[in-house]
Amino acid sequence: MGIAQTVSKLAEPVVAGLGFELVDTEYVKEGSDMVLRLYVDKPGGIGIDECETVSRAVEKVIDEADPIEGSYIFEVSSPGLDRPLKTDRDFERYKGELVELTFYAQEDGKKNVEGCLQKKENNEVYIKLESGEEVSYDMKKVALVRRSVRF
Numbered sequence: 001m002g003i004a005q006t007v008s009k010l011a012e013p014v015v016a017g018l019g020f021e022l023v024d025t026e027y028v029k030e031g032s033d034m035v036l037r038l039y040v041d042k043p044g045g046i047g048i049d050e051c052e053t054v055s056r057a058v059e060k061v062i063d064e065a066d067p068i069e070g071s072y073i074f075e076v077s078s079p080g081l082d083r084p085l086k087t088d089r090d091f092e093r094y095k096g097e098l099v100e101l102t103f104y105a106q107e108d109g110k111k112n113v114e115g116c117l118q119k120k121e122n123n124e125v126y127i128k129l130e131s132g133e134e135v136s137y138d139m140k141k142v143a144l145v146r147r148s149v150r151f
Helices: 003-017 048-065 088-093
Strands: 021-030 033-041 073-077 098-107 110-121 124-128 134-138 142-147
Touching (some): 003 033, 003 048, 033 048, 098 124
Antiparallel strands (some): 021 033, 098 142
C-alpha cells in the first residue's frame, strides 16, 4: 500500500467525523519537497477555516501513526469547482452536470469532449453532447473527467 492510500485510511474517519468528505489524497514531489495533500469537501463547498480544522485533527493522527519517513509539507485543500471525478461516488454526485473528458489519444478526431454527465457504468462513461446525442467512452481511453465550469 502506498503512502497516499495509508494516509487516506488514517484520515478518512477523522474527516468524516468532522462532517466532511475526503475526496482525494496525494503524496507528490514538488520541486525539492515532498507534499502530502488532502482534498476535502462538503455540500456547498469548504472554506479555509474548515480546511484548518481538518488539518489540525488529521495531523495528530498522521504524527501518531508516523507512516512517512523524512520531511514533507502537509496541506489540506478544497478540490475546487473543476475537480476531477475519480470515484463512483463522484460520478453519481455530479450526474446531470457539465463535464469535460480528456482522452489519452484522440477519439473521433478530438482530444477533449464536453457534455452533460449521464452515468458511469461498466467502465463506460456516458455523456449527452450539446447536440442532444448521447455517447459513451471506455474509461481506459479517458485520461481525465472533470467538472466543466462556465462563467
